[in-house]
Amino acid sequence: MPKDFPRARRVAEQIQRELADLIRLELKDPRVGALVTLTDVEVTQDMSHAKVFFTVLGDAGQIPQIQHALQHAAGFLRSQLSQRMKLRIMPLLHFHYDESVERGIRLDNLIDQAVAQDRQRSGGSED
Numbered sequence: 001m002p003k004d005f006p007r008a009r010r011v012a013e014q015i016q017r018e019l020a021d022l023i024r025l026e027l028k029d030p031r032v033g034a035l036v037t038l039t040d041v042e043v044t045q046d047m048s049h050a051k052v053f054f055t056v057l058g059d060a061g062q063i064p065q066i067q068h069a070l071q072h073a074a075g076f077l078r079s080q081l082s083q084r085m086k087l088r089i090m091p092l093l094h095f096h097y098d099e100s101v102e103r104g105i106r107l108d109n110l111i112d113q114a115v116a117q118d119r120q121r122s123g124g125s126e127d
Contacts, residue, residue, distance in 0.1 A: 008043045008044070008045055008047065009043075011043050011047065011085075011087070011091075012040075012041040012042060012043040012050065013041070014085060015041045015043065015050055015052075015081065015085070015091070016038050016040070016041040016052075018081055018084050018085060019038055019041070019052060019077060019081065019093075020037075020038050022077055022080050022081070022084075023036055023038070023070075023077070026080060027073055027076075027077070029069045029072075029073060031062070031065050031066055031068075031069040032066055032069050032070060032073075035056050035057050035058050035062070035066065036054050036055075036056060036066060036070070037054060037055050037056075037057065038052060038053070038054050039053045039054060039055055039098045039100070039101070040052075040053040040098065041053070043091055044091070046089075047087065047088075047089045047091055048089060048091055048092065049091050049092050049094060050091035050092065050093055050094065051094050051096055052070075052093055052094065052095050052096070053096050053097075053098035054066075054067075054070065054095060054096075054097060054098060055097070055098050055101045056097070060102075063097050067095055067096075067097055070095040071094075071095050074092070074093040074094075074095065077093060078090055078091075078092065078093055
């Protein structure tokens, strides 16, 4: 009988919650600050690696610096996670920028433009 809520998913959600608190409260790197939002965490089945996806509010030019700062702090964050969570193996953290938010905004803008153009065409042909 398959599990509806596998352990890896539960661990990933707990890591996401704890990391968000750690980044907000414990991380003192000025490059990160309050600009970072964690969108998702994916943990491998053997719990050895975790992909942490983040987005950035503000200037998109800061993304490489923020990603470098997060990757540089990965060891500290991992050790703090191991104190907060009781896992036999604490996954290595790998930070990746999540482009899905930007893609969603772009698609939303394209849809709005298409709807506006359609209204102009249908409004102009009815006159």
